[in-house]
Amino acid sequence: MTLKQLSVASECAPFVKTGGLADVVGALGPVLATHGIESRVLLPLYRQIAHLAKGGRVILDAGSLFGGPVRVLSKRAGGIDLLLIDAPHLYDRPGQIYLNEGGVDWVDNHLRFGLLGWLGAEIARSGIAGWQPDVIHAHDWQAGLTPVYARQRGGAVPCVLTIHNIAFQGNFPATTMGALDLDPKGFTQDGYEYFGQIGFLKGGLMQADRITTVSPTYARELMTPEFGMGLEGVLAARKSDLTGILNGIDTKVWDPATDPALAQSYTSRTLAKKTVNKQAVLDRFGLGRDTRAPLFSVISRLSEQKGLDLALEALPAVLDKGARFVLLGSGAAELEHGFNELAARFPGLVGVEIGFDEDLAHLIQAGADATLVPSRFEPCGLTQLCAMRYGTLPIVSVTGGLADTVIDANEAALAAGCATGFQFAPTSAAKLGDALDRAMSLFADVKAWQKVQRNAMKHPVGWGRSAQRLADIYRDLAER
Ligand code: ADP
Numbered sequence: 180m181t182l183k184q185l186s187v188a189s190e191c192a193p194f195v196k197t198g199g200l201a202d203v204v205g206a207l208g209p210v211l212a213t214h215g216i217e218s219r220v221l222l223p224l225y226r227q228i229a230h231l232a233k234g235g236r237v238i239l240d241a242g243s244l245f246g247g248p249v250r251v252l253s254k255r256a257g258g259i260d261l262l263l264i265d266a267p268h269l270y271d272r273p274g275q276i277y278l279n280e281g282g283v284d285w286v287d288n289h290l291r292f293g294l295l296g297w298l299g300a301e302i303a304r305s306g307i308a309g310w311q312p313d314v315i316h317a318h319d320w321q322a323g324l325t326p327v328y329a330r331q332r333g334g335a336v337p338c339v340l341t342i343h344n345i346a347f348q349g350n351f352p353a354t355t356m357g358a359l360d361l362d363p364k365g366f367t368q369d370g371y372e373y374f375g376q377i378g379f380l381k382g383g384l385m386q387a388d389r390i391t392t393v394s395p396t397y398a399r400e401l402m403t404p405e406f407g408m409g410l411e412g413v414l415a416a417r418k419s420d421l422t423g424i425l426n427g428i429d430t431k432v433w434d435p436a437t438d439p440a441l442a443q444s445y446t447s448r449t450l451a452k453k454t455v456n457k458q459a460v461l462d463r464f465g466l467g468r469d470t471r472a473p474l475f476s477v478i479s480r481l482s483e484q485k486g487l488d489l490a491l492e493a494l495p496a497v498l499d500k501g502a503r504f505v506l507l508g509s510g511a512a513e514l515e516h517g518f519n520e521l522a523a524r525f526p527g528l529v530g531v532e533i534g535f536d537e538d539l540a541h542l543i544q545a546g547a548d549a550t551l552v553p554s555r556f557e558p559c560g561l562t563q564l565c566a567m568r569y570g571t572l573p574i575v576s577v578t579g580g581l582a583d584t585v586i587d588a589n590e591a592a593l594a595a596g597c598a599t600g601f602q603f604a605p606t607s608a609a610k611l612g613d614a615l616d617r618a619m620s621l622f623a624d625v626k627a628w629q630k631v632q633r634n635a636m637k638h639p640v641g642w643g644r645s646a647q648r649l650a651d652i653y654r655d656l657a658e659r
Pocket residue numbers: 197198199200202478479480507508509534535536537540559560561562563565
């Protein structure tokens with residue numbers, strides 16, 4: 180039996196993306212199709228993706244909602260069936276999708292994402308243009324109210340809620356309750372009330388039928404005060420409904436044998452060709468022609484979470500030993516400044532590109548020897564998966580999905596021939612420095628390094644098993 184699933188989300192790659200959430204939402208549809216699941220994505224029609232409206236079909240005129248006219252357009256693009264929420268008063272504006280031009284959260288984000296959940300619940304209850312989902316899959320706080328509204332309206336369609344990052348919870352003043360069309364009866368500890376505020380994620384966690392997060396280790400971590408960010412009690416209470424399922428990457432998009440963004444394609448059998456990409460990266464950043472020196476990289480949002488302040492502390496020691504380093508990322512001003520300073524201090528050894536650039540990210544993944552992911556917490560992490568696929572060895576802290584996806588090149592793993600990268604704990608500059616040193620030593624042994632590269636490239640990083648596990652959860656819920 181074909182099962183119909185609706186993803187409710189604020190981002191979807193390749194159309195609109197600020198992080199891994201978008202990659203996951205964009206990948207799910209095609210992946211689930213191979214498991215007999217027909218999937219659609221409910222997504223705000225932001226100005227940034229206004230072009231998608233062209234050729235779209237209006238399938239719902241919802242009248243006036245949350246302060247203005249709302250319609251839903253149906254459009255198939257890039258192999259994904261989109262349901263686009265056309266609400267100009269909420270989404271047709273400049274700036275970024277969550278932030279205004281001054282870099283501050285839009286003051287009406289509660290309405291912008293309240294509407295997303297409201298419509299998700301409405302489609303669950305009444306269907307849309309004759310299509311009714313059997314299961315709803317809401318993502319992160321932006322879609323957190325979906326199961327809350329669904330319960331409020333007595334909907335019977337089950338709802339899965341996935342936590343991609345619990346650092347973002349969507350808490351708003353209780354005074355917004357009326358504007359959000361929330362039933363005041365739900366403003367309780369068992370409902371959407373959270374320390375006197377309206378908690379989008381908290382409400383969703385209480386009301387969803389099942390909760391998933393993006394790695395088994397993060398699922399365990401979330402139930403502790405260190406990682407739960409205030410919601411550990413809620414999650415511990417729902418432990419039996421909480422499952423950690425690793426994210427995958429799109430192995431067609433991330434394939435060194437066919438990637439059009441590379442200077443030279445390669446496979447695990449033609450690893451020597453990877454050097455052409457290394458030279459292209461060195462050229463791009465003006466770092467000379469010595470491809471024998473190890474090239475470390477970072478591709479990341481620059482935020483406290485990612486532990487890149489530790490990289491700033493640990494890198495000078497390996498740069499002094501002749502390593503090269505490139506960074507692609509943007510975010511916190513002090514980190515952008517810190518990396519620019521590092522480049523100024525090590526001219527010809529360090530290259531920094533502040534910005535978001537998909538093609539350059541692919542080229543760096545192909546050209547670098549190793550990539551640093553020293554996160555303080557990391558729900559799953561996709562960068563290390565892309566790196567492994569490209570034979571670029573990840574150097575990661577032991578947390579969340581990083582703990583679940585990388586096999587440390589310790590003596591035992593090297594002897595057993597199963598290492599795929601480097602891990603370090605605790606998350607400190609000193610321990611990262613030790614891991615960088617270990618990487619430098621292994622790199623000097625070409626054969627040993629290549630063996631680890633091949634292991635990494637063979638490691639399953641696609642959706643295979645995880646898609647099956649999600650499909651099982653959907654079917655289990657739909658059959659109840
Ligand atoms: P998060 O979602 O916390 O930002 P993930 O590792 O889960 O981190 O996913 C981030 C994705 O975005 C990865 O695929 C990463 O390579 C990519 N990415 C991060 N920063 C940039 C950038 N500046 N340019 C291009 N891609 C980036």
